[in-house]
Amino acid sequence: MLAGVVVAAQPGVEDLAVQAEELGLRSFWVNDTPMVHGDPFVALALCAKATRRIKLGIGVTSPALRSAPAAASGFASLNALAPGRIICGVGTGNTARRTLGMPPATAAALEGFTAALQDLCAGRSTEYREGDRVRDVRFLHAGAHVNTADPIEFVVAALHGPKAAAVAGRRGTGLISFGLLDPTAWQALHNARRRAADGTVHDSNSPADSSVNSYVVTALHLLRGDEDPGSDAARDATGHLVLSMLDFAADTPAFVGQLGPDEREAVRKLLDRRGTTATAPDRYTKLYPNYLGRIAAQDRDLVLPSLMNSVALVGTRDDLRTRIAALEQAGVDELLIQPVIDPPSEMAQLVELLT
Template structure:
């Protein structure tokens, strides 16, 4: 739990990384430091496989929750996804989090659009059913069959529960979470009012109230007193989150048009530096290398103060506690931080914020 000035804070903190060498060691450090969860991104053409990475983490840890953030019907078939999560659940019983989404980033790295909310809901329901040991309807074209995991036993665990969370930035996906009894995960969403709207949409869609958690993935940087709030250290620690928005805007002109003039200028600069345009059919090849990794020093000027403030948690210790308290009041349960500079060292620093 993140410490509160009054001692009453209950906000949890987790860690998210890309699949990388030494991932199991990072998971062990996170567990020993008191973090609640450890996640690996699922973006196949950008990063290593999350199930391989979390399999290593499962064998090396004993308490921390392990999450995939996030898979989607565009990445894996229903039986393959269910078997993978149930297999992880056999290695770390009751500690697995299945994050599901429309594949916004993972699809765009292929030059393809995300899947629909309806496809997301059907996929989530089917994977939940299979991972719970049930029989579900499986469709390929016009052919429909009932399927279940036939190898349930020592290799896959359909007994201990898996926590499901739906990636959501708006009410449609939040409603899926409500109907499926799932939690909500968002990326860079730090507006308390927006979180209140997501929770309301989930509650309205739910058959009954449930205690599923809510998570936000972001960057967090603690400033020393008197340090430049937008200096190189802050831009390096938060730049990957800001760059994710700029990258999305760079290939989505309709979204970019709704942004401020300074952000639109940064988007144009990003396109120019990558040697592509917002309408080039192969723009994703130029835009996504290095995505969600430490930014290059030459791109620090693109990490605008307004976006640092909106998308990340950067400030003095007391400033951060105040912002976190406001998010907690809005119903957020856990902040999941991605360290990108020196993850092991950053873990140690972040641990000072939690009990």
């Protein structure tokens, strides 16, 4: 299993990228959540100049956040700084849109955006629409400005539903998912991707099925000795992913019905502590501050063992290697962790686990 890391864009991120490269990690990603984190293109530009080998990804951008020409300019500019090392993650913007109090983009918009980025980043023209006006656009200046010669790796974000996986199949891209550690669910995503890819002719910037990668983003805590799986250290290391799931549930009442009674009670407590309700128009301003950051000690009780086990990897070395092997068997190529306590130590722990 290959390994990488996902972090928030912030000053000093390039130092982490250098450490990740020195540890032998394959990829280094930053989030694209404009009102929560820093700008990912600025962050990866710094990383590109500081590193030589590691892949650099944005996980993920969205048509609801950026126009295709603007996003393509960013990716092709990064490709000029780190030729052939750039990964373009695209999705409906589920989180980044909800932090604005807005709905995510549709699967159709995601597919059009992905196709446009693939064309532009390969130096081709693409159809660009604003209202009723449609124009063919392409990079008018190449050379040192942007790099359209070296390939960019594209991945589409998919959760449990097949629509995004089908977009990946039709566009010949890889897949990325967040907190999805169920091998059966991954098999379903890959099946949806393959069905959509059948009979689709891919261009040179849309690789064949056998050459694309699948990524899962999670958090990791390796238990030492007789440490309890529900220890404060385990909750702190994984709580940001659990709270992100509870934030989504608190922001999406229809999703709460899929949870068990303990999880529904955790959502109720979260809303109460944040001083909002599931229907308040401004609830996003109360739910998402410090999103994907280290959780507060008073919120540890919300990090239920059932949720930790669902979205994160907590266990002994043997336990975790067994779970990772099952994911690999289900077609996951690379394990990405989001470290928030001590990123250098957590990255080293990941390398130790996989070697």
